[in-house]
Amino acid sequence: MDCLLLLQQILVVLFTVVFFWKLIKYMWSFTKIEKEPVRVLVTGAAGQIGYAIVPMIARGAMLGPDQPVILHMLDIEPALEALKGVKMELIDAAFPLLKGVVATTDVVEACKDVNIAVMIGGFPRKEGMERKDVMSKNVSIYKAQASALEEHAASDCKVLVVANPANTNALILKEFAPSIPEKNITCLTRLDHNRALGQISERLNVHVGDVKNVIIWGNHSSTQYPDVNHATVTTGSGEKPVKELVADDRWLQTEFITTVQQRGAAIIKARKLSSALSAASSACDHIRDWVLGTPKGTWVSMGVYSDGSYGIQPGLIYSFPVACAKGEWSIVQGLKIDEFSRAKMDATAEELIEEKSLAHSCLN
Numbered sequence: 234m235d236c237l238l239l240l241q242q243i244l245v246v247l248f249t250v251v252f253f254w255k256l257i258k259y260m261w262s263f264t265k266i267e268k269e270p271v272r273v274l275v276t277g278a279a280g281q282i283g284y285a286i287v288p289m290i291a292r293g294a295m296l297g298p299d300q301p302v303i304l305h306m307l308d309i310e311p312a313l314e315a316l317k318g319v320k321m322e323l324i325d326a327a328f329p330l331l332k333g334v335v336a337t338t339d340v341v342e343a344c345k346d347v348n349i350a351v352m353i354g355g356f357p358r359k360e361g362m363e364r365k366d367v368m369s370k371n372v373s374i375y376k377a378q379a380s381a382l383e384e385h386a387a388s389d390c391k392v393l394v395v396a397n398p399a400n401t402n403a404l405i406l407k408e409f410a411p412s413i414p415e416k417n418i419t420c421l422t423r424l425d426h427n428r429a430l431g432q433i434s435e436r437l438n439v440h441v442g443d444v445k446n447v448i449i450w451g452n453h454s455s456t457q458y459p460d461v462n463h464a465t466v467t468t469g470s471g472e473k474p475v476k477e478l479v480a481d482d483r484w485l486q487t488e489f490i491t492t493v494q495q496r497g498a499a500i501i502k503a504r505k506l507s508s509a510l511s512a513a514s515s516a517c518d519h520i521r522d523w524v525l526g527t528p529k530g531t532w533v534s535m536g537v538y539s540d541g542s543y544g545i546q547p548g549l550i551y552s553f554p555v556a557c558a559k560g561e562w563s564i565v566q567g568l569k570i571d572e573f574s575r576a577k578m579d580a581t582a583e584e585l586i587e588e589k590s591l592a593h594s595c596l597n
């Protein structure tokens with residue numbers, strides 16, 4: 234009898250706890266205020282990367298699963314019908330976070346009040362071309378679009394240049410939009426960073442998520458320097474240096490570097506088109522970490538305006554290891570640079586200096 238009574242009392246208590254827990258959760262859901270939508274510009278939105286990135290943004294892969302977005306998609310007149318098709322598909326996909334779509338060929342309308350600008354519009358290289366070969370066509374686009382961004386985007390707009398030559402396009406954009414703070418203009422080398430993580434993960438047969446702190450120094454080109462001197466792998470017995478686990482410096486200084494440097498070309502050779510899904514995903518990673526922050530003790534690679542850190546000429550857009558917090562990136566300081574790295578870091582800086590003067594001569 235006593236047992237039955239006790240059981241009955243336990244059940245009553247359990248029921249009451251569950252009831253009140255559900256009631257509190259239900260009431261809490263009414264107190265949550267939806268965030269204001271963020272306006273994200275994607276130029277070249279009818280292209281390959283554009284087509285891959287817009288659903289990622291609309292699903293929250295760039296700004297988080299609780300951040301509504303309004304997509305601004307820009308392309309040029311010949312691509313207008315395709316752009317309209319992308320808009321139709323975005324509507325058909327019924328993304329809960331997508332609060333509006335602007336699809337236009339008018340650069341002013343496209344830039345109006347945008348908080349994030351992902352600049353993909355331009356011409357990709359074909360098999361056998363170097364990124365410099367698309368220079369003259371693409372830098373003039375970035376000169377022309379700089380003033381529209383400067384005049385019409387939100388004053389704190391964060392800009393990511395993806396179109397090649399990415400570092401130099403970003404530099405031209407910076408030069409022709411002098412009122413955009415230099416800290417707000419970046420270019421994409423996160424794809425190279427992710428490629429380096431991928432190569433180490435394949436070599437060591439570990440999950441890519443357990444590899445961290447590789448660095449891409451310099452240009453998003455075949456002179457970039459993928460550096461694993463400070464990279465680690467999380468193992469069952471703590472963090473171990475990649476160098477120690479690979480135990481083959483020769484491979485790290487030769488095949489590993491050239492594989493990452495030439496990965497874009499390898500994809501063009503295989504697909505007859507340049508990388509798109511990995512570029513789109515890496516662009517989301519770049520903005521997400523910039524806006525939401527990098528995990529403690531982790532850095533990522535971003536092409537940013539050089540302040541002279543690590544002896545790199547100030548004023549180039551150069552890829553550095555950066556940590557992000559509160560919407561700002563900062564270059565990770567104090568890493569030891571050996572002679573091998575120094576030479577590679579300087580060689581890619583030299584190429585950027587050449588590209589800068591080539592770009593200026595294209596614009597004159």
Ligand SMILES: NC(=O)c1ccc[n+]([C@@H]2O[C@H](COP(=O)([O-])OP(=O)(O)OC[C@H]3O[C@@H](n4cnc5c(N)ncnc54)[C@H](O)[C@@H]3O)[C@@H](O)[C@H]2O)c1
Pocket residue numbers: 276277278279280281282283307308309312353354355356357358374394395396397398399421422424425453507508509512
């Ligand atoms: N940084 C990186 O890691 C990285 C990776 C992959 C590709 N890329 C570069 O990104 C760019 C885009 O590649 P893609 O494969 O999407 O090319 P794509 O040709 O498929 O698309 C480019 C789009 O840009 C549009 N466009 C051209 N001029 C424009 C302008 N003035 N304004 C707006 N849009 C314009 C085109 O009409 C086209 O729809 C290329 O320059 C490519 O080399 C960079």
Ligand SMILES: O=C(O)C[C@H](O)C(=O)O
Pocket residue numbers: 357358364397424496497498500507508
């Ligand atoms: O290599 C290219 O031209 C495309 C892109 O920059 C890439 O790295 O995949």
